Amino acid sequence: MNVQKIRDGLVIDHIRAGTGLRIFNWLKLDRVPFSVALIMNVLSDQMGKKDIIKIDNVIDIDYSVLGFIDPNITVNVVEDEHVSRKISLSLPEQVENVIHCRNPRCITSSESGIPHVFHLVDKKRAEYACIYCDELYRAGIGEFL
Numbered sequence: 001m002n003v004q005k006i007r008d009g010l011v012i013d014h015i016r017a018g019t020g021l022r023i024f025n026w027l028k029l030d031r032v033p034f035s036v037a038l039i040m041n042v043l044s045d046q047m048g049k050k051d052i053i054k055i056d057n058v059i060d061i062d063y064s065v066l067g068f069i070d071p072n073i074t075v076n077v078v079e080d081e082h083v084s085r086k087i088s089l090s091l092p093e094q095v096e097n098v099i100h101c102r103n104p105r106c107i108t109s110s111e112s113g114i115p116h117v118f119h120l121v122d123k124k125r126a127e128y129a130c131i132y133c134d135e136l137y138r139a140g141i142g143e144f145l
């Protein structure tokens with residue numbers, strides 16, 4: 001499938017197949033006035049299949065949250081039709097108010113106004129634990145354990 005090159009903006013590449021729509025929605029790209037593309041299930045030598053998002057505008061992205069969603073992503077910065085920079089992502093040490101602890105006995109459930117903080121406990125498995133109750137979340141599959 002051919003999708004036009006962009007002029008000035010970002011290409012979010014090497015997204016795990018199936019995760020592109022989640023990132024597209026998280027960035028609220030359905031409501032922007034500039035050109036955007038979500039390409040799903042692109043064949044890739046390294047990954048089998050991958051998703052790609054092209055954004056023809058320079059936008060601000062929280063790279064730590066993006067790394068939490070998928071650390072294998074590459075963000076290409078495109079200037080004047082050429083890739084000027086490749087940003088590699090990684091799993092952040094901590095995320096705040098990105099996922100909500102689902103444990104009904106957690107202090108975040110019984111009291112309001114407490115930030116939901118998860119910290120990285122197992123890099124290999126991409127596992128995060130709630131700092132209050134140790135509820136486990138696996139970022140790789142996007143699910144609580």
Ligand code: CTP
Nearest residue numbers: 004005006007011013054074076078081082083
């Ligand atoms: N791209 C684009 N518009 C441009 C330049 C590049 O949409 N003006 C896209 C390419 O289609 C590709 C991505 O940005 O999907 C990265 O481009 P490039 O670095 O040229 O590709 P590769 O070398 O294949 O990247 P990598 O090695 O990171 O896989």
Ligand code: ZN
Nearest residue numbers: 101106130133
């Ligand atoms: Zn908790």
